[in-house]
Amino acid sequence: MKKINVAIVGATGMVGRTFLKVLEERQFPIDTLYLFSSARSAGSSVTFNGHDYIVEELKEDVFDRDIHIALFSAGGEISAKFAPIAASKGVIVVDNSSYWRMDPEVPLVVPEVNPDAVKNHKGIIANPNCSTIQAMVPLKPLNDKYKIKRVVYSTYQAVSGSGVRGIQDLEDGVKGDDNKFYPHPIAYNCLPHIDVFTDTGYSKEELKMINETMKILDNYDMKITATTVRVPVKNCHSESINIEFEEAFELSSLVKTLEEMTGVVVVDNISNNEYPTAIDCSGKDEVFVGRIRRDFSVDNGINMWVVADNIRKGAATNAVQIAELLLSYDLVQ
Template identity: 50%
Template structure:
């Protein structure tokens, strides 16, 4: 199999390579692509040296599967070109997520819907993936009516420039190209992505729309507030859920314990609950603080944490690739 990575030098691209390093996939040829500034740089993968090539060079090599993590503009321009030569594209940007002709995939939930005709496959937003991993089994059991989400999102979700800004602020260094409009170190910003005319940010809208699409239910009422916080380990979410049927806490523990990719951390007496510090570098979604909401009938509060660069991006994309390889 020929596998390509577009955006190989970015935060997500590097983690993709790290994850693949520990996988036993039948990769005969690996092609790493990035921006013009990175072309020619060398990387090691499984003790073999690889040079960064241009995306045109990657196209010329006709890869079977291409993992895109280079932003929407690159995906919109190049994904159709790879599709034309028969490649399957797994795209980590927002370019194709809400396209009615493209599938938005979380392998544990809806990979079964993929067919050979699906040549451009969308990887959901990082905050969406961890949320839906938890919501979906609850929706099957109790039928969700409404969801209220507040996120606490890592600076790594914005990329390397955001990480640089936080570290420079921490060390008192001058910042030339700020990515955030305010300091992020020792601060929180209720501002993820740009603001729309309706007062919501693009990140909040992504979270609401993508959740409905993956769960295949436009009748669920969803609202969200997304907040950037000065941590690097992952995204956290405080979620309030209202159901048509009364939820049972013990049954919920049982449901989650049987689901692949979910780990329960919920023992308040021993101060055990999900944290980005613990989720960092792990591929699972962690859930805890599961409790009834006594202010409204058939409602529940939960706390969800996951590494946004792994399950929220790189891991999910590679899991899709694994599914396609094993299916074929």
């Protein structure tokens, strides 16, 4: 496999550092690595594959060099400005912000779900929202087999989804200190409030899940609703997903379909209290599914519990998998 030149934008952030960890673990074939950040973090040193790299300040001219793929995780404003600049220089951008996700010209990709979408990129590929990514992996095979009619998402999202400030608020709250980031204490509490509220009454996080699900599964008639909640857990998002299908199913066959899906691990043995938990799933790249059971309130419905590491599969790992797809499809020039 040929080696390529890779840039990380937002290299010193939580996801940026996880990009590097995942690239190293998966032995991604990097020839030259470039690390970019804000002026505040520029000049710091980061170790990758046993070598120290100096982080550069992100400027408009940094892509005037031979870079093949750039992984962005520096927020929407940075992506809005710098992703088109990079793409204009022939760089393929994989962006972790929400800025490009609903752009009809930008593929929104979960590699296990819609890998061929990367072939339609015009220089920018969007990484979906963390809570959407982990839902898509088990929903895809079920939709293919039984045709999803309606989805109800209820999420229990870790503070790491807010970055270091969210983690700090939780740690401070446990010590009895006041919250500085969240609008209410997160320690020993649940906040039904992720991102800002819109005039619909839904938060932006809830609308992301709804709209991104439709785009990834290419079904804008699918009925979807969501309630997203921040919980006092450091890492890993958990989701209760209620699904109503068009087609009838045998539960054992449905479970087998999930077990055969790439990227899904079924953990569902309630007689031994075995089901996915945030602590058990942290640091892993798979999506874990359990508590799979019929919803007896509708003809063809199920409930299931879905847990994944939101920093890895929900962000960094999914982006690296997209980069691997670009290589496998020979899309990197």
